[in-house]
Amino acid sequence: MTDRTEADAALEDLLLFIRDSRGFDFTGYKRSSLARRIRKRMTEVRIGDYGDYRDYLETNADEFRSLFNTILINVTSFFRDLEAWHFLQREVLPELLAGLEPGQEIRIWSAGCSSGEEAYSPAIALAEVLGIDEAVERVKIYGTDVDEEALRDARTGMYSAKALEPLSEELRDRYFEPNGDKFVFRQDLRRRVIFGRHDITRDAPISRLDLLICRNTLMYFNVEAQAQILDRFHFALREGGFLFLGKAEMLLSDGERFEVANMRQRIFRRRAGETGAMHTPGQPRLDIGLGEEVQGFVKRRLLTELALESAPFAAVGLDTEGKVTVLNAQMRNQFGLTPHDVGRPLSDLELSYRPIELRSLIDQALAEHRSIRVNSVERRLGPEDPQYFDVHVQPMWNGNGPHTGVVITFVDTTVATRLSHEVKVKREELETAYEELQSTNEELETTNEELQSSIEELETTNEELQSTNEELETTNEELQSGNEELETMNEEMRIRSSELDETRAFLEGILSSIAAGVVVLDGEQRVRSWNRGAEELWGLRAEEVYQQYFAVLDFGLPTESVHDAIADCLRTGKRTAAVDVPAVNRIGRSITCSVTCTPMDGLRHAVVLLMEESPAIPPGAQGN
The missing domain is CATH 1.10.155 (Chemotaxis Receptor Methyltransferase Cher; domain 1)
Structure with missing residues (x-):
């Protein structure tokens, strides 16, 4: 191993x-x-x-x-990806509200809400659309996460001024109240937001939702877990409800249950007519790169439409639901149909029963897995103006799988019926046209297989790109989290540095205010501090003596005279008695300098020297 x-x-x-x-x-x-x-x-x-x-x-x-x-990387903010939230508020929320009854409750779930910003964001957005009073009455928001510590922060609804920077000053004042150095979300709306621990991979989903927000959470899970989560999300949403994903996530392969509302903003809608029962979809996944138009293009019926449009006879194409998907030029001209009829059920058109009942023929063709042909079908435009058609019902099959649609052709044989001598010619033309159609279908099958192969390659590439994109987004959020930690540390260092500067200035002020000379020596007896009194006494500035060895300094005090006092102070750790040393001050006058040595607390082997000029002894005083 x-x-x-x-x-x-x-x-x-x-x-x-x-x-x-x-x-x-x-x-x-x-x-x-x-x-x-x-x-x-x-x-x-x-x-x-x-x-x-x-x-x-x-x-x-x-x-x-x-x-x-x-x-659990808790990277979040109010209205993260502002453009997407603007689209949600401007386009999605009005459409969502239009589908509800007046006064009906609006149910929203923010999954993976972290410290609550993305649960309070839709509350603000809806309050802006509805008005605060109506929002308080109708909106209910569920914020869930697996991180209990983040949920505790979310329940307080309390945020720093930096966290509220994405909000305008107007929104901040409207929805937050100052509380010390922080801001608290307004209480009436806060009561409409419910927070709780929930694992989206294991726990039962919240149901009957109008909007489900789960942004940049799915990208942390593998494909199998994503499929299970999306299955729960589909169950949670009501018919027509919206799913709002993050910028690194796109849902395309589960198109049978979700349709795209806006791909750029990652907003999807639960398709109408889908049941709410949970089931395992056929490998749904989050994907990136393919557009919706490419999926439609690869469907074989679109290619069949192109062939039928150029056919020399009237033809109509139906999908598996019996809806018209294509009408060629001949069909539109002869039967009075228009492009607006595309998408309508065949049963809604007169063509379904006149000049012949087509629905029974279609059912027979599908049941028997073969094409059905009916010759010389009569159609009367007027008493003396009959038309005759050969009607051909051709099911379209995808290999051994289910049928993909039906092509119905109407070949006008009016002239052949009236003129018997042209029957043979017309028949040959029809047979030739049929063979061409069959050949076209075979070519389309081949083309479809090649396209399918290309699609599989694109899907593989897209999966790799999606995985890379999610990794990059994860790394980005990790870096953002680390950056926030560094900013916090920098702020603490700045505060401490400010405190140190203030303390140093305070100590220097004390030393400067002392009239006597004060000198601080470190463990190597280098000068660490030289106050203003020492400058006035000896004529040396602090910057001239800083970090210099005290013993080698050349000034009016013979430093060797205080060496023993310094040694005694370091040895005993106690203050020494004053030592009177003959010296010369900065103006060249002979003086007696009294030197006291004191150990310095908090700095090992450091000492403080206090140097003062002894008062002059009056003449004769010594004899007395």
């Missing part, structure tokens, strides 16, 4: 241990980002092996909180 395989197995064991001991199931998370976050925490506690870290967790219960805070 290789080292990497052993590390992967050890990581899986660690994840199972976390799940069984604390109920946090990270097994559905992407292993690359998950391993990176766990390694970051292991580095902080100086542990290099997953097994050793598991032992550390068993003996240090508080470590779980630090680990979870590292794994």
